[in-house]
Amino acid sequence: MPVVQFTPFSSLVQPAFWHDLTRMKIDVLQLSDEEVPVIGSYTTGRSITDRETGQEIPLGCNLAVGGEAFQKSSQLPAFSVAASGIFKNYNTIEDFKASDKTAFFNQASEKIWDSIVTKKDTSLLNQFLLITFADLKKYRYYYWFSFPAFASKPSWEISENGWKAAAEELSPKQLTSVYNQLHEQTRPFFLVRLSEDGAEVAGVEEYDEFFANVAPASRTVGFIDPSAMAENPGWPLRNLLAYLRATHAADSSSVRVLCWRDSELPSAGKPWRSRFAIVTSPAAADPTAKPSAVGWEKNPAGKLAPRMADLAPMMDPTRLADQAV
Amino acid sequence: MHAIQQQYWAVRDYLSPVLKESKFKEHGRITPEEFVAAGDFLAYKFPVWTWEKGDISKARDYLPTDKQYLVTRGVPCLRRATSLAYTDADEDAERLLSFGDTSATGNEADEWVETHAGRKPTLDSAANPGEIDDIPDLDGDHESDVASAIGNLSISASTTGATVGDTPDLDDIPDMEEEDLEEEDEAIAAPKAKGIPSSGVLDVSQVEVAKGNLLQVRTYDVMITYDKYYQTPRIWLIGYDENGTPLTPPQIFQDVSADHALKTVTIEAFPHSATLQAASVHPCKHASVMKKVIERMNAGVVEEQLAQRKYAGGASPKDTKENKKKWGFGRKSGGKDDKPVEDEEADGMRVDFYLVVFLKFIASIVPTIEVDSTTAF
Numbered sequence: 001m002p003v004v005q006f007t008p009f010s011s012l013v014q015p016a017f018w019h020d021l022t023r024m025k026i027d028v029l030q031l032s033d034e035e036v037p038v039i040g041s042y043t044t045g046r047s048i049t050d051r052e053t054g055q056e057i058p059l060g061c062n063l064a065v066g067g068e069a070f071q072k073s074s075q076l077p078a079f080s081v082a083a084s085g086i087f088k089n090y091n092t093i094e095d096f097k098a099s100d101k102t103a104f105f106n107q108a109s110e111k112i113w114d115s116i117v118t119k120k121d122t123s124l125l126n127q128f129l130l131i132t133f134a135d136l137k138k139y140r141y142y143y144w145f146s147f148p149a150f151a152s153k154p155s156w157e158i159s160e161n162g163w164k165a166a167a168e169e170l171s172p173k174q175l176t177s178v179y180n181q182l183h184e185q186t187r188p189f190f191l192v193r194l195s196e197d198g199a200e201v202a203g204v205e206e207y208d209e210f211f212a213n214v215a216p217a218s219r220t221v222g223f224i225d226p227s228a229m230a231e232n233p234g235w236p237l238r239n240l241l242a243y244l245r246a247t248h249a250a251d252s253s254s255v256r257v258l259c260w261r262d263s264e265l266p267s268a269g270k271p272w273r274s275r276f277a278i279v280t281s282p283a284a285a286d287p288t289a290k291p292s293a294v295g296w297e298k299n300p301a302g303k304l305a306p307r308m309a310d311l312a313p314m315m316d317p318t319r320l321a322d323q324a325v
Numbered sequence: 326m327h328a329i330q331q332q333y334w335a336v337r338d339y340l341s342p343v344l345k346e347s348k349f350k351e352h353g354r355i356t357p358e359e360f361v362a363a364g365d366f367l368a369y370k371f372p373v374w375t376w377e378k379g380d381i382s383k384a385r386d387y388l389p390t391d392k393q394y395l396v397t398r399g400v401p402c403l404r405r406a407t408s409l410a411y412t413d414a415d416e417d418a419e420r421l422l423s424f425g426d427t428s429a430t431g432n433e434a435d436e437w438v439e440t441h442a443g444r445k446p447t448l449d450s451a452a453n454p455g456e457i458d459d460i461p462d463l464d465g466d467h468e469s470d471v472a473s474a475i476g477n478l479s480i481s482a483s484t485t486g487a488t489v490g491d492t493p494d495l496d497d498i499p500d501m502e503e504e505d506l507e508e509e510d511e512a513i514a515a516p517k518a519k520g521i522p523s524s525g526v527l528d529v530s531q532v533e534v535a536k537g538n539l540l541q542v543r544t545y546d547v548m549i550t551y552d553k554y555y556q557t558p559r560i561w562l563i564g565y566d567e568n569g570t571p572l573t574p575p576q577i578f579q580d581v582s583a584d585h586a587l588k589t590v591t592i593e594a595f596p597h598s599a600t601l602q603a604a605s606v607h608p609c610k611h612a613s614v615m616k617k618v619i620e621r622m623n624a625g626v627v628e629e630q631l632a633q634r635k636y637a638g639g640a641s642p643k644d645t646k647e648n649k650k651k652w653g654f655g656r657k658s659g660g661k662d663d664k665p666v667e668d669e670e671a672d673g674m675r676v677d678f679y680l681v682v683f684l685k686f687i688a689s690i691v692p693t694i695e696v697d698s699t700t701a702f
Contacts, residue, residue, distance in 0.1 A: 005513060006513060006514055007514045008513055008514070010568070010569055012399075012544075012565060012569040013569065014398075014546065014563070015563055016598065016601055019598065019600045019601055022600070023600075046399070046401075048401045048403070050403055052404075057401075057403065059399065059401055059544065060542075060567070060569070062399065062569065064398070067598070067601075077372065077375050227514075229514060231514075232514035263372075307568070307570070309570060309571055310570075310571075310573075311571060313573035313574055313575075314571065314573070314574070314592065314602045314603075315600070315602065320592060
């Protein structure tokens with residue numbers, strides 16, 4: 001059986017974030033390179049119909065960081081979920097290069113694993129890391145994201161048929177019911193209990209009570225899926241599956257997964273875009289042993305190296321003057 | 326010079342009075358209240374648009390604090406506008422698009438012409454991928470040349486250390502945990518460029534075409550602010566390439582139709598942020614264009630409303646219902662708009678609809694950015 005492949009997150013940093021970082025660096029952080037909490041967000045995967053060829057083109061699986069990232073709370077539209085992040089800015093390019101990324105990463109992934117095993121908490125499952133060096137004089141920002149994900153051993157597998165449209169498994173009524181409840185309260189990860197005339201949604205932490213009287217074959221877990229690729233669920237599912245394996249080992253040999261991708265009710269004649277599949281995996285020897293974690297983002301060339309945003313064309317006063325008419 | 330000009334604009338903006346009277350049908354301008362009403366309607370009908378409050382210190386007092394400007398993020402842009410260049414061969418490639426349901430009254434006022442229908446993309450195909458390299462560099466100096474090259478490529482092996490300037494390049498950052506990452510490769514979906522899953526959304530025959538496009542799918546954050554001086558909405562664009570790297574002004578101008586780049590579309594300070602710069606369509610002609618469009622649409626709407634009233638008298642509930650469905654979606658606000666149709670004169674297009682029309686107009690300036698999510702109407 002094929003191994004389930006996940007679409008990795010790709011970072012999307014809005015210029016407003018770099019502007020706010022500049023302000024933070026000068027006014028607040030100054031020479032400190034302490035860790036600072038930031039907030040990012042992702043939303044359901046989107047695709048666009050190309051008007052010239054009529055084909056559906058999936059858009060990126062983005063985790064966006066915007067200008068309000070340093071603020072404690074920001075309201076998000078429905079079907080967008082916040083992801084907490086740990087941000088670290090280095091004062092010099094040498095510090096940035098020499099920083100112990102492995103230690104930083106391991107420390108974060110251990111914390112996430114700890115929250116899973118001891119607290120059975122899902123709030124850190126989509127945590128990300130961000131290290132930066134801001135060259136304020138040149139308006140250049142070097143940055144490197146990491147989206148820690150636990151690599152399951154043995155891997156999760158899926159039947160030859162792959163992922164199918166959620167509408168093949170759930171009735172329109174059930175999908176609408178899930179939609180309404182998520183619209184009311186968007187959760188990054190959720191449980192779905194199906195019934196004849198609808199569906200009920202609850203947080204993953206309530207697993208035992210919520211699924212108490214539900215046959216294992218109809219227990220469904222869902223998540224807000226930032227991927228738009230038909231055969232690849234988004235990155236957050238990796239940690240959700242790791243969570244289930246660690247906390248509900250008995251149920252996790254076969255998991256019914258709902259990848260939620262509908263941010264609005266489909267208009268007449270359009271299909272639901274959410275995906276569904278049953279993923280299976282042989283039981284792990286010790287479900288609570290911390291698996292290895294991965295997740296440093298590759299640069300556009302596909303290498304494990306930092307990225308750079310060059311905002312000089314949009315920030316440098318002399319260059320802006322050249323553009324002016 | 327530019328700074329002085331911007332100061333001048335800021336002062337002019339500050340001094341100009343807030344438009345009080347509703348005159349959008351006479352000259353295409355709207356009041357802040359109407360901007361909020363139209364924005365509410367847009368955000369309600371198309372949830373991709375949301376209100377933002379922006380930088381508090383830059384808040385405009387004639388707008389509600391939590392409704393300073395509208396924003397939609399990640400608007401896709403599949404092709405460059407330069408690839409839409411109009412040639413004689415395209416002359417006849419127009420088709421009428423029906424706007425709404427015309428059959429009810431049989432009038433054709435609601436039809437839009439789509440030009441270049443069925444035209445194959447020429448410049449922007451897999452066979453001709455070199456477009457990005459052809460950006461005319463407006464700055465000319467070597468430093469910015471390199472900078473934009475880096476902006477495109479980010480840090481890759483191909484950029485050599487010497488060219489990056491004073492900042493040491495990062496190539497020698499040790500690749501981290503290569504071995505560790507190697508083994509979990511099986512669970513990572515292949516990057517888009519390497520191959521698209523050949524089932525589901527795309528099928529095999531489309532992959533070839535898609536490859537050429539996918540590499541250049543840009544996204545835009547689009548903002549609509551209210552311009553107090555011109556008394557119209559104003560549109561702002563911030564672009565990203567497929568890797569999430571911000572676009573440079575020359576790259577953004579590729580997505581603006583040639584008639585407007587560098588003339589009506591320029592890079593300016595975004596009014597709701599202390600420092601942010603964004604590409605903007607200059608609003609000096611918005612009012613007159615909007616007036617024309619509104620006039621044209623208004624005629625259709627009035628005609629329809631008259632017809633509707635006629636039907637309403639003549640016991641044809643089905644028709645009435647249909648018509649209501651078509652033009653009555655501004656009704657959600659209730660209150661003054663909700664008067665029974667029979668009692669009022671045909672009042673034509675409501676101002677709620679303004680921004681929807683505005684986006685259609687903007688779509689002609691940035692033809693490849695899908696700002697107009699309202700085509701369903």
